[in-house]
Amino acid sequence: MTDRDCYHIPVMLKETLDSFLIDKDGDYLDCTLGGGGHAKAILEIISEKGTLLGIDRDEEAIDQASSLLNSYKNFSAANISFANIMKLDNIVFGLKFDGILMDLGVSSHQIDEPRRGFSYLSSGKLDMRMNKNDELDAYTVVNNYTEEKLKEIFYKYGEEKKARYIALNICKAREENPIRTTKELSEIIERSVPYKNRIKSLSRIFQAIRIEVNNELGEIEEFLKISLKILKKKGRVAVMSYHSLEDRIVKKFINDMAEGCICPKDFPQCICNKVPIVKKITKKPIIASDEEIKINPRARSTKLRVFELI
Numbered sequence: 001m002t003d004r005d006c007y008h009i010p011v012m013l014k015e016t017l018d019s020f021l022i023d024k025d026g027d028y029l030d031c032t033l034g035g036g037g038h039a040k041a042i043l044e045i046i047s048e049k050g051t052l053l054g055i056d057r058d059e060e061a062i063d064q065a066s067s068l069l070n071s072y073k074n075f076s077a078a079n080i081s082f083a084n085i086m087k088l089d090n091i092v093f094g095l096k097f098d099g100i101l102m103d104l105g106v107s108s109h110q111i112d113e114p115r116r117g118f119s120y121l122s123s124g125k126l127d128m129r130m131n132k133n134d135e136l137d138a139y140t141v142v143n144n145y146t147e148e149k150l151k152e153i154f155y156k157y158g159e160e161k162k163a164r165y166i167a168l169n170i171c172k173a174r175e176e177n178p179i180r181t182t183k184e185l186s187e188i189i190e191r192s193v194p195y196k197n198r199i200k201s202l203s204r205i206f207q208a209i210r211i212e213v214n215n216e217l218g219e220i221e222e223f224l225k226i227s228l229k230i231l232k233k234k235g236r237v238a239v240m241s242y243h244s245l246e247d248r249i250v251k252k253f254i255n256d257m258a259e260g261c262i263c264p265k266d267f268p269q270c271i272c273n274k275v276p277i278v279k280k281i282t283k284k285p286i287i288a289s290d291e292e293i294k295i296n297p298r299a300r301s302t303k304l305r306v307f308e309l310i
């Protein structure tokens with residue numbers, strides 16, 4: 001199976017469901033509905049009393065998952081980004097959840113559709129917006145950002161060593177003509193790095209631009225804070241991340257929220273009044289089994305972390 005085929009398989013399905021689906025009559029939120037793979041499995045488990053709300057910032061994901069799941073009476077869907085979930089009417093009216101799932105990153109649909117511009121494997125317009133109504137797209141990043149800013153996002157979001165050189169070559173190329181397609185961008189990246197590193201660099205630079213276009217890290221930080229307001233007591237959040245930048249944010253958030261008093265040890269008594277708000281359910285991240293990685297190479301980088309509201 002190629003990396004591209006495996007985007008169709010829900011990652012670490014059993015591990016995820018076991019870790020956060022604790023009450024079959026409960027209310028659940030799938031923040032990253034995508035193709036609806038995890039959502040279908042949740043709906044198969046919960047009772048008629050339970051509910052699942054699925055959200056995705058990509059309208060095409062909502063359409064795709066809704067056609068798969070519309071026979072389930074206890075399923076509803078909304079096209080909104082998770083950082084904006086407080087704007088949904090049922091949340092405003094007090095709906096809270098027993099379990100929340102975040103399966104971060106891109107969906108198979110986004111990767112497979114050349115016109116969405118997410119993949120260096122096919123040629124398409126430089127777009128990469130998960131929500132087509134967002135203003136910032138990959139074309140603007142690649143053609144309008146300064147060389148310095150491009151270098152910064154390639155380092156920061158792609159952890160790419162040749163960031164400086166790739167940014168320089170993009171700026172030289174766009175002096176001649178705007179860079180319009182994923183193919184044109186890929187050729188510039190390939191020219192800028194040693195042949196043996198080209199696939200890794202392509203994937204790092206595409207990842208960096210995607211993160212910038214969709215403000216992916218900002219969305220995660222914002223939603224984790226929000227999750228504390230929309231969980232029921234003892235409700236759980238399960239987060240699957242696919243690269244270290246995402247995982248670092250999740251890990252730090254859980255550590256901060258699970259920590260009690262932070263006063264210096266030699267203080268006679270606590271003055272910070274900090275108490276743990278969440279309990280770590282996973283002390284270390286759960287990773288995919290060797291068997292799953294063999295069938296689905298995409299699972300090799302997945303880290304699953306789970307926390308519970310105290």
Ligand SMILES: C[S@@+](CC[C@H](N)C(=O)[O-])C[C@H]1O[C@@H](n2cnc3c(N)ncnc32)[C@H](O)[C@@H]1O
Pocket residue numbers: 009010011031032033034035036037038039055056057058061080081082083103104105106107108130219220
């Ligand atoms: C890896 S896919 C989810 C796959 C899904 N679990 C399945 O089984 O089919 C990630 C999905 O999350 C969505 N997404 C990413 N960031 C989002 C955000 N900030 N708010 C809402 N949806 C987001 C993407 O549009 C994409 O459809």
